[in-house]
Amino acid sequence: MVSVRKKISVIGSGFTGATTALMVAQKELGDVVLVDIPDMENPTKGRALDMAEAAPVQGFDARVTGTSDYADTKDSDLVIITAGIARKPGMSRDDLVNTNAKIMKSVTKEIVKYSPNAIIVVLTNPVDAMTYTVYKASGFPRERVIGQSGVLDTARFRAFVAEELNISVKDITGFVLGGHGDDMVPLTRYSYAGGIPLEKLISPERLEEIVQRTRTGGGEIVNLLGNGSAYYAPAASLAVMAEAILKDQRRILPSIAYLEGEYGYQEIYLGVPTVLGGKGMEEIIELDLTDEEKIQLDKSADSVKKVIDILE
Ligand SMILES: NC(=O)C1=CN([C@@H]2O[C@H](COP(=O)(O)OP(=O)(O)OC[C@H]3O[C@@H](n4cnc5c(N)ncnc54)[C@H](O)[C@@H]3O)[C@@H](O)[C@H]2O)C=CC1
Numbered sequence: 001m002v003s004v005r006k007k008i009s010v011i012g013s014g015f016t017g018a019t020t021a022l023m024v025a026q027k028e029l030g031d032v033v034l035v036d037i038p039d040m041e042n043p044t045k046g047r048a049l050d051m052a053e054a055a056p057v058q059g060f061d062a063r064v065t066g067t068s069d070y071a072d073t074k075d076s077d078l079v080i081i082t083a084g085i086a087r088k089p090g091m092s093r094d095d096l097v098n099t100n101a102k103i104m105k106s107v108t109k110e111i112v113k114y115s116p117n118a119i120i121v122v123l124t125n126p127v128d129a130m131t132y133t134v135y136k137a138s139g140f141p142r143e144r145v146i147g148q149s150g151v152l153d154t155a156r157f158r159a160f161v162a163e164e165l166n167i168s169v170k171d172i173t174g175f176v177l178g179g180h181g182d183d184m185v186p187l188t189r190y191s192y193a194g195g196i197p198l199e200k201l202i203s204p205e206r207l208e209e210i211v212q213r214t215r216t217g218g219g220e221i222v223n224l225l226g227n228g229s230a231y232y233a234p235a236a237s238l239a240v241m242a243e244a245i246l247k248d249q250r251r252i253l254p255s256i257a258y259l260e261g262e263y264g265y266q267e268i269y270l271g272v273p274t275v276l277g278g279k280g281m282e283e284i285i286e287l288d289l290t291d292e293e294k295i296q297l298d299k300s301a302d303s304v305k306k307v308i309d310i311l312e
């Protein structure tokens with residue numbers, strides 16, 4: 001009998017990969033295959049087994065297995081790439097580019113071989129350029145290769161605003177555009193608390209401080225952890241994108257998408273509002289930007305382009 005359960009492969013069983021596997025399984029989005037390099041096969045199997053043993057306690061129905069053999073990923077519906085090195089204090093995400101680009105190319109080859117119809121979501125940094133690398137290496141249409149940054153960046157902004165206003169995080173919405181670097185563009189004009197524009201509730205000076213903290217939110221955690229980067233909120237962000245795709249929810253979520261003229265950019269991956277559904281990135285939503293916002297977005301796009309140029 002052919003299984004109708006969805007299959008999700010998570011490449012990289014480190015902090016973000018393992019946490020994502022658990023969150024995706026807890027949401028019962030499908031069966032999860034956790035993959036790492038042969039040297040990491042036993043720890044990967046161990047993490048997967050440990051998660052499988054959490055299933056009866058928490059009552060989720062999802063098989064979780066660990067492997068270093070890509071044949072086990074065959075016919076995945078969704079593949080999430082977290083493989084690669086993470087930064088340490090004093091490093092920028094862009095410092096990871098050469099090492100991680102090689103890893104992206106090798107894992108993409110295996111993904112395409114075993115799951116030619118999969119949708120791929122990339123987390124590995126520098127994520128805009130790594131998503132571009134996977135897109136080029138896969139030959140997949142742009143709908144099926146996206147990256148994760150905006151859900152996380154927006155979540156950080158929402159968390160800081162909720163703390164500032166002492167209001168539930170559930171009532172705060174935000175919008176972050178651009179590359180996943182310190183010049184990302186949080187759009188306060190499109191951000192609300194319970195439907196009320198934030199600009200009516202928080203002073204411009206304080207809002208600017210929150211925007212700055214959002215921009216450097218990844219680095220704040222890198223400095224606190226000392227030996228790696230964030231993983232709970234990144235994994236939660238991947239799980240929500242996975243859910244939107246696997247349940248064909250058509251949610252409006254920011255993702256890193258390949259632009260073919262949208263927002264005035266060509267042949268670049270950049271964070272923009274998208275509709276995520278069963279086909280992957282189904283639409284890009286173009287917002288009107290003020291001159292100042294467009295200048296900021298141009299700066300962010302330039303930074304991403306420079307990293308992509310290193311690769312080419
Ligand atoms: N886009 C975003 O918002 C975020 C991106 N990241 C990025 O995600 C990546 C992973 O971060 P962590 O999980 O914390 O790192 P980690 O070091 O805990 O895990 C990375 C795993 O990748 C594995 N790996 C390396 N080469 C591989 C290959 N060829 N095939 C399969 N697995 C391979 C390693 O063995 C390791 O287990 C980093 O590049 C980090 O910067 C992390 C958080 C947020």
Ligand SMILES: O=C([O-])CC(=O)C(=O)O
Binds near residue numbers: 086087217219
């Ligand atoms: O900061 C990092 O290196 C990891 C990351 O992308 C984030 O947490 O936003």
